[in-house]
Amino acid sequence: MKPNLPETHLEAWRKYYVSFWRIFAAIEVDLAAAGLPSLSWYDALYELYLAPDRRMRMSALAQSALLSRSGLTRLVDKLEKERLIERRACAQDGRVQHAQLTDKGVAVLRKIWPVYRAGLAKYFAAHLSEVEAKQVAAIFTRVIAGTQ
Amino acid sequence: MKPNLPETHLEAWRKYYVSFWRIFAAIEVDLAAAGLPSLSWYDALYELYLAPDRRMRMSALAQSALLSRSGLTRLVDKLEKERLIERRACAQDGRVQHAQLTDKGVAVLRKIWPVYRAGLAKYFAAHLSEVEAKQVAAIFTRVIAGTQ
DNA sequence: GGGATTTAGTTGCGGATGCAACTAAAATCT
DNA sequence: AGATTTTAGTTGCATCCGCAACTAAATCCC
Numbered sequence: 001m002k003p004n005l006p007e008t009h010l011e012a013w014r015k016y017y018v019s020f021w022r023i024f025a026a027i028e029v030d031l032a033a034a035g036l037p038s039l040s041w042y043d044a045l046y047e048l049y050l051a052p053d054r055r056m057r058m059s060a061l062a063q064s065a066l067l068s069r070s071g072l073t074r075l076v077d078k079l080e081k082e083r084l085i086e087r088r089a090c091a092q093d094g095r096v097q098h099a100q101l102t103d104k105g106v107a108v109l110r111k112i113w114p115v116y117r118a119g120l121a122k123y124f125a126a127h128l129s130e131v132e133a134k135q136v137a138a139i140f141t142r143v144i145a146g147t148q
Numbered sequence: 149m150k151p152n153l154p155e156t157h158l159e160a161w162r163k164y165y166v167s168f169w170r171i172f173a174a175i176e177v178d179l180a181a182a183g184l185p186s187l188s189w190y191d192a193l194y195e196l197y198l199a200p201d202r203r204m205r206m207s208a209l210a211q212s213a214l215l216s217r218s219g220l221t222r223l224v225d226k227l228e229k230e231r232l233i234e235r236r237a238c239a240q241d242g243r244v245q246h247a248q249l250t251d252k253g254v255a256v257l258r259k260i261w262p263v264y265r266a267g268l269a270k271y272f273a274a275h276l277s278e279v280e281a282k283q284v285a286a287i288f289t290r291v292i293a294g295t296q
Numbered sequence: 297g298g299g300a301t302t303t304a305g306t307t308g309c310g311g312a313t314g315c316a317a318c319t320a321a322a323a324t325c326t
Numbered sequence: 327a328g329a330t331t332t333t334a335g336t337t338g339c340a341t342c343c344g345c346a347a348c349t350a351a352a353t354c355c356c
Contacts, residue, residue, distance in 0.1 A: 004269035012281040013268055015288035020168045021214045022295040040312080058335060066169045071313045073336055095321045095334040120161055121152035127290040133160040135283060140163035142275040147170040188342080206305060219343050221306055243304040243351045301354070308347080317338080324331070 027119035034115045037108070040065070042116060044075055045084060045101060045109045054101035055088070061099055084108055175267035182263045185256070188213070190264060192223055193232060193249060193257045202249040203236070209247050232256055 028038055047064040048054050056064070062072035076099055079085045084105035090096035128136065176186055195212040196202050204212070210220035224247055227233045232253035238244035276284065 005265050005273050006278065006281070008278055008281040008285065009273035009276060010268070012276065012284040012288075013272055015285050015292060016164075016168070016272075018214070019288040019291040019295070020164070022292060025214075026295055038312090059333090066166070066173075068314050069335065070315075070337080074313075077336095093322070093334085097335065117153050120158070123295050124161055124164075124291060125153050125157035127294050128157060128160065128287060130154065130156055132283070132287050133154070133156040135280070136160040136287065137156065137163050139276060139280050139284065140160075140167040143167040143272060144163060144170060146275050147167070147174055147271050186342095207303090216344050217305065218307080218345075222343075225306095241304085241352070245305065297356105299355090301352100303352075304350085306347105306349080309345090311343090311345105313340105313342085315338105315340090317336105319336080320334085322331100322333075325329085326327105 023119075023123045026123050027116060030115055030119045031112065036112050036115055039116070040067070040075060041079065041084075042109065042112050044072070044079065044099075045105050045112075048085065048099060048101040049106065049109055051101075054106075055098045057090075058097050058099060079105070082108075171267075171271045174271050175264060178263055178267045179260065184260050184263055187264070188215070188223060189227065189232075190257065190260045192220070192227065192247075193253050193260075196233065196247060196249040197254065197257055199249075202254075203246045205238075206245050206247060227253070230256075 024039070031038055044061060044065040044067075047061060048056055058072055058076065059069055061076075062069050065072060065075070067075060076085065076087065079099075080087055082104075083102055086100045086102060088098045088100050090098060125133070172187070179186055192209060192213040192215075195209060196204055206220055206224065207217055209224075210217050213220060213223070215223060224233060224235065227247075228235055230252075231250055233250060234248045236246045236248050238246055273281070
């Protein structure tokens with residue numbers, strides 16, 4: 001562990017790594033216990049919710065939802081089967097499909113969020129002061145920019 | 149997003165969440181490109197490396213390596229097939245198996261680490277000052293304690 | 297001591313996801 | 327305009343992983 005990776009940073013990574021998996025797993029357990037879809041569904045639906053007209057191109061959604069294109073295709077298959085989104089062909093470009101969030105999709109998003117929020121409050125936010133939360137946001141914003 | 153989850157904390161979570169997946173995926177890509185096993189192999193081998201006599205009970209290793217018991221069973225199957233570890237029955241308790249790191253396992257660990265370290269330096273450590281790394285370690289140590 | 301319970305690990309199964317190959321459509325090049 | 331290349335999305339396949347059910351061994355309890 002010589003170049004560019006001081007012991008302090010390695011220790012930070014280890015804590016970050018373990019804490020992430022723990023929080024993630026705990027929230028997934030809570031969602032499953034509540035009979036709700038998993039975070040990957042939430043992520044995709046939420047990105048659509050934020051998007052103009054609540055729709056996005058498949059590949060853009062894949063990026064936002066942190067999935068491969070093929071992974072997103074399968075996820076959208078399932079979401080569409082549940083009528084949470086609709087696939088809509090693009091009139092301008094025949095290659096493109098848009099995923100369009102439906103009202104039912106919004107409703108599901110609103111059912112997931114309280115459980116997700118409670119998990120975040122309990123497993124994550126409870127352990128950060130306001131100042132620390134700001135620091136974490138600032139630090140990882142830089143990290144994200146570095147992996148763009 | 150009312151109770152116990154201020155906007156600041158939610159923002160921190162979003163950055164933390166996205167940055168984690170980005171770093172994780174980038175490191176996996178680097179490992180695969182170098183023809184090396186994935187992080188899950190590294191995690192398990194490394195936990196064994198740290199353990200007394202370089203061996204652990206299966207269930208303890210599952211916890212340390214952030215896997216379910218069944219997930220660990222399969223991982224150990226593969227590691228054993230590659231002779232990176234050996235399963236050893238416990239003389240005192242017939243139910244227990246120990247995973248014992250082999251010299252070949254140590255060698256693989258030492259081949260993975262430079263690539264892993266380089267990824268960490270580039271995708272993670274480069275964006276944190278020394279002070280920030282200490283803060284991150286402290287904060288997420290608390291988070292981990294809260295999900296014990 | 298013998299049956300019931302608990303514990304450790306494994307196996308069957310299904311779900312999630314990525315890579316590579318594929319199809320179709322658009323853009324580019326000549 | 328026609329051929330080539332690039333782009334968007336999908337599909338085949340393989341891998342990884344967790345839950346639930348299972349087996350075997352230890353412990354508990356009477």
